[in-house]
Amino acid sequence: MKCYLHIGVQKTGTTSIQKFLTQNYEKLLQNGILYPLSAGKNSSQWSIAAINYNYDKHKDENDFYLVNKNIKNKDDFIKHTEKRKKAIYDEILKSNCKSVIFSSEHLTARLFYEEEIQNLKDFLSIFDEVYVIIYIREQIKAINSAYSEAIKAANILDYSINDWYLNICDYSSVIKKYEQFFTNINVRIFDFNEFENNDLISDFCKACNINIPDLEINLSKSNESIDLLGLKILEFLNNDYPFYKDGKVNPKRRELNQLIAKFFNDKNNNFSLPKDIQEEYLKYFAQGNKYIKDKYFKDKDSLFNSSIVKENYNINIDNNLLNFLAYLIKKTII
DSSP states (O other): OEEEEEOOOTTSSHHHHHHHHHHTHHHHHHTTEEOOGGGOSSSOOHHHHHTTOOHHHHTTTTOHHHHHTTOOSHHHHHHHHHHHHHHHHHHHHHHTOSEEEEEOTHHHHTOOSHHHHHHHHHHTTTSSEEEEEEEEOOHHHHHHHHHHHHHHTTOOOOSSOOHHHHHHTOHHHHHHHHHTTOSEEEEEEOOTTTSGGGOHHHHHHHHTTOOOTTOOOOOOOOSOOOOHHHHHHHHHHTTTSOSEETTEEOHHHHHHHHHHHHHOOOGGGOOBOOHHHHHHHHHHHHHHHHHHHHHHOTTOSSSOOOOOOOOBOOOOOOHHHHHHHHHHHHHHOO
């Protein structure tokens, strides 16, 4: 039995891939391919990452998965992971499928430690072969997008080099970590000019050896973008609408993001970092990108056509206007 392990990375169309797999669950199953629902539905199969955590290293990070599952201590974690692993194994064995697909960007964004990758390898030991699939994206575009997502997640950011983005966008470090435990690594460029048929889903199907006609591809827009003005309004409101409240995910936060996205979505006014910060990021990733190019893309002159994006991070908004908007939003979101 084969396993195709899609590990992200973030900001490379992972949500679209996961929706496609969920929509076609039955037809894939009929053709001997399982996308285990016990590992998560519709969105990222975060549990595939979480059940392989070193709990002691994640417990104090306000980890979304642990909070959402009401896991408050190590005993809770052990019970949860044992139950989830059993459910996944049972679904796999019951399916009698020839191949299984897992998909979670959190396998790169949340499994930081080598011992956790070892845990993942042990979890996947039931398979005869494991094929790791990773999409990588030009880092400046990925980081600009990730900064926007961080503000939508109620973070207050300064525009300086950030260790989180250094880690998640250091693709060579991620790939080297997985190379220690897995033999078959399929590195793919997240660029429509590089995709099979210039289409992400077609490209992913090729990577997973999916050759099934008439699969459903009905993907609504995911992760609606918010323009610079909207992000600045969100930043102003972030203290009033935290992501977590009373130890749980704050439902008003989602309402706020949806409201702002509805009215502030000018694609010609997207956020981008200061030029000097972009240059520092490019310099930091240069050597690692060369490693990937030399090993996986020998025919390419460079891994990415990396370039500085025109900076767009500062906008002045009158505080009276911001306070007025905050008052209206509080009246709107009940």
